Amino acid sequence: MNKICFQRRDTQRLNAEVRKVSLRSFALSLAILCVCLFLLPLPAAAQTPLERTPLTLELLQERLRTPTVREGNLAVDLRQMVIDLRPENGSFRDAFYQLLRKELQKTGVKPLGLDLSNSLVQGDFVGSDLGLRTPLYAQAIAPIFTATEQEQLERLRLVCLQSLAIALPNSKDCRSLLATESHTSSDISVFRGALTLVQTRFNGQVQFRNTFFLQSVDVQGATFIQPTNWTETRFSRPVSFSAANFRQLSNFQGSIFFDKANFKQATFQETADFQGAIFVNNSNFNQAKFKQLARFSNVQWQGNADFSNVRFFNQAQFTKANFNQVLSLAEATFEQAVIFRETQFDQAVNLQGANILNQADFSDAKFAQAAFLDVSGLTFNSNQAKILGNPGQIGKMFYIPTLQGNQNILRNLGQNFRQQQQVADANQLEYTKQRLRLIELSRQLVATNINSANLASLVHLGFSLTQAKAIKQQRQIQAFRNRSELLILADIDLETYTQLSDRLIVSQPLSLGGWLVKASGWLTLSVLLLLSGYGTSFWLVFGVGGIAIAYFGLLFWLVDRYRRLRPLPIIPTSYETICILVSFSFLTFFSLLAIFRNSEQPWLTLGCLLIIIFPIPITLLCRLYQQGRYHKLMDISYFTEDGTLRQLRLLIGRLPVIPRNPTFRERYMPLLWNRRWNWLNYYDFSLNNLVKLGFNDIRLRDEHLPGIIAALAWYQWSLGLLYITLVLWTLSRTIPGLNLLIYLK
Template identity: 60%
Template sequence: MDAKIRLFSCILNRFLLFLLVILLCFTCLPVLAQPQTERVLLTVDLLQERLHNPVFEDGKLFVDLRFMVVDLRPENGEFASQFYQLLRKELSKTGSGKSLGLDLSDAVIQGDFVGSDLGIRTSLYPQVISPSFSPGEQEQLAQLKGVCLQSLGLGFASGRDCKSLLGTQSTASSDIYVFRGGLTIRRTRFNGMVSFANTFFLQPVDAEGAIFQGVSNWTETRFSRTVNFSGAVFRQSAQWGGSIFFDKADWKLVKFQNGVYFQGSSFEDNVNFTQAVFTGLAKFSRSQWWGNTDFSQVRFAGQVQYTRSHFHGFLLLIETTFEQAVTFRAAQFQQPVTFRGASILNQADFSDVEFSKSAYLNVSGLGFNSNQAKFLGNPNQIGKMLVVSSLQGNQSVLRNLAQNFRSLQQIGDVNQLEYTKQQLRLQELTHLLTGININSASPETLIRLGFNFHQVSAIISRRELQPFRDKTELLALPEVDFNTYIQLNEKLMFGEPLLVGGWLLHAWTWLCLSLLLLLSGYGTSFWLVFGVGIMAIAYFGLVFWFIDRLRRFRPVAILPTTDETIAMLTSFCCLNLLGILAVFRNSENPWLTLMCLGLIIVPIPLFLVIRLYQGGRYHNQIHVTYFTEDSSMRQLRLLIGRLPVIPRYIGFRDRYLSILWEKRWNWLNYYDFSMNNLLRIGFNDIRLRDEDVPGIISSLAWYEWSLGVLYITLVLWTLSRTIPGLNLLIYLK
């Protein structure tokens, strides 16, 4: 019985405690719902009290006007006059060496707020500058001169302060307003117009979360310290033309719901506009960006203009959306521009843009539909500036950009994109052939690669259950840390291991693709093909002249004349110089191109020539040239189906006579023979005789002729890709 009573008492106590907690919660909710601080209407008396009792914030003195309602409407003109007068007087004082700042956080400003009236009006002309400024403040003001000089060429130096600094005299119209202390307007609501035009801020400006209901005028404003407008809202147009930001500027999450104008502005340090929203026109024309500029995840609903702007640092446009046209016409880039994951829904204009040697446009993952949007740029230039990090995931990007340039009839840029695509394909093939497949590598190989014993054990256990399909599955293993993954990612292959046949097939593809890229830019550069051909013609011409004219020294010397030798060697050097110039002007890897060409044309002919002179020549007609020409006509001929040896039919033999050794211009015949073999074109149909000719010489001729088949195919393919409509003409022929 006692146990039941105790149980009932316990349950009753818990129930009463529960009711008490519920009652307390409902009682406290109305209190919690009330704002912590209510706004107070600012009066003259209250203003004077706050002026006499400044507060410390982050080690600096501020006039505390937080949570105030400041009525500056015309019907309250007397208060507005005293408000500006009293504040200007106190904010202009230096006192104990510390300038007094203004804190309007969480306040509501009714009517127009002319913030420039709170500063000291002065001229920056050195002879008339106010002596009340401390040496440190004068140094801050003086740093403007360097910016004015830098900007003079771009038309920025039209501001009042720049006129004072660069001019010879000071006028009242060139005066500016100096705001000595810091300005804090966090979450402040401005219901009217705000003007800080021609104001020089010597201390930081913090406007995080501020709301500007009316027009904002910050024209020709100078910010000597950091600026923070993150989360601010501008409901009407915001004017920032000709402003200068000497320190970092933070505009993260800012919302410009109308037009914003930064034309002629200068940003001396890093700028952050991430996740900002521009609803109206955004004008950044003739602006200078000296630090890194971050427009990542920004939404531009209106047009964007960066015309004639200079970007000296990195420009980040990662996952940025351009719903209307964006213009970079005549802009200059000193560092890379990143469009990774960005979306261009209308038009991007890069006409007349200047890129430094280290600058390019990274368009990896670019959202671009060529049927709806356009990507404009200078023909034969913009395509070279477009870069993607890898072929995987970017094939549609390259395809859409190629369709865009094809619709604009910029064939050179289309070919450049194809060249970029094939370069990435070559990188993938190289990685495929040389990388270590994680699904087939032995434990010893993985350890030598850089994995520790526990990581290798985890990898083997994982691949026994299921092979690794991509690199993300490796990172998912708890034993593999991120640093190890970053170090070894480029050395590993994922997926099914290659069989021997598959490896050989990929190796053959790699070889052919490498030759096409090095010798013709994958059919995108005719002048590169021309340079390669000129050097090959000169080399084989010299080889055939050498074996035909220099036969022996004894017993009776058969040697070329001195004049002929000089002419041949001089022409060989000139032709090679011409070819080398063409290669270096048109190849991205000229030394590799020359090495590749050398491996094709030098080893085999050199070996055959050495064997020829080692064995000697003891045949009939030793004093007669090996080369004959069709003497029935002398004209420029197209010799597509010609073979390097004269035909057997006696009727044709009567037409072929030996070339004229004794003529001073005889050395030209060897170049003509080389052109016949490689280019299938020549002034005479020159061929080898088929009697009393060493087999090595015939082998040399057939070797060059075989290379000529490949070379003329390369020439025609390159021409068909670089000249619109020529491919149709070739096919019709």
């Protein structure tokens, strides 16, 4: 019993202690919660609505007498006000404009700005009436503004003069500045101080037409319920419309932005009209939204234009625009057509990760030498959308840095142009794809495989010994799947990874046989790209064949006509020598012209061609003249012609030497050296050997023929089989009907 009593007492004591601890924990938690509620701000939805003070004439006069200083500039502080400018409050509206205009237009004093941040403006706001009206004629503005302000106004003249190189300026002020007389219609409203409209809400229309802002304009987060008119407005200093919301038409036609223009995260619910505007400095439309038509036609972009992450819900027009610097459309989305007709691009156009859902029109667009379209990561479905451009030009403008991750876009772009029967552009994209594939093969052959490289190779590449050991230990646990897994290792920093990642590959170790297979594939692909653009350029193939025909024709003439000097010379006449050399020069010149006009790497193409046609024939030729020729029929040509028929013939099954049969010896007669046009027969033989096409069936004789000369002819004949295959393959890819038959699925 005593034990039971003691146990009950212990249990009661323990329960009491637990209750005390629980009460203390609850009290502590409640205290922490109260502190958090006191310190942390409430959510935006739960915050107290912004309190605005109705603006009266007395309050306005008081604020005009006591302007505030912001960032070194004086400004009339009308923040968090309710400004009623509706027609029914006409007396206040007239007094409002009169009092503000009087203070803002004072000359000879420090410019006075206007701050309407977080205010609510009811009724139409005619901001252009607050500026100082003045003609832009130089003699008229001189006594009114300070020297600094006159310099800012003079910048307008320079911009107008620069725009003459592109198009005739249409704005009134440009016509006035470029004229010799002043016109009343060229007057402009000059706003001398800074304008701040941060988080301001305008319930009526906003008018700043034909206004020149000499100081900064800050309209961040402002809301415009009705249309806004900024036509032919000039912004001398940085302007920010960041996160502004335009519920109705926003008109910036003919405006000039001398400094940076920021429209980041702005929302345009209705049409946004920037036609004829000029952006002298960088412009930022990052993450902006255009719900309706976006007009940027005839706009001059002299700085970088950033439209990254912009979403165009309706058509976007950039017709006849001029981009002097980089245009960034990275991650942009075009739900309707985007039009770049007759647009000038001087620098790169960044379309990385962009999404084209309807149509992108680059018809008649002009690309400078440094301009290209970076479409890596572009989302584009050729079955639903189209990319338009000038045939034979637009395909050359696409740039993709790597094949990995871009196979789909290359395939879709190629199919897009094949559907439009723009075979040249589709072939150009195929060439780009194979060129990127060649780069990947090169890296696989020569780059260091981190899954198989030894410590010495890793150290020689640039890793420290500690880093190399860490790589070896990690791959013993698990092989690397991609290069970025190197960053998991604590010993490898981002700088080292960035420097060495381009020289690394991640793959299964290659055996010697596998390496040789890849090497042969690399060699074949290299030759096809250099000599035919991977079957995409007939004129490149034509140029390669022209050089081969001229070169072998000259060699055959040389071995046949230049035999010996003693005792009795057997050499060609001067006339024949001049004819063969001049014709060789002409054929070579036009062939080189075709190569240099159609090959992206003409010198490499020539180098590849010379490696094929130069070493073996020259070696045979040197050996021939070194050992001499001692046989009968030394004074008769090695070449014979079919004397029964002379016409253009396709000789696919023809062999370079006549059969050993007396019947053929009677049919094939030796070439006559004393004929004035005999030198043409050597080109005919070279043409027969390479292209299997000729005007006459010319072959080598079957007796008293040096083996070296026969070897030379058979070598060209063998090259001819490869060349005619290359020609037919290229024609199958460049003839529109046949090309579509092969590639359309």
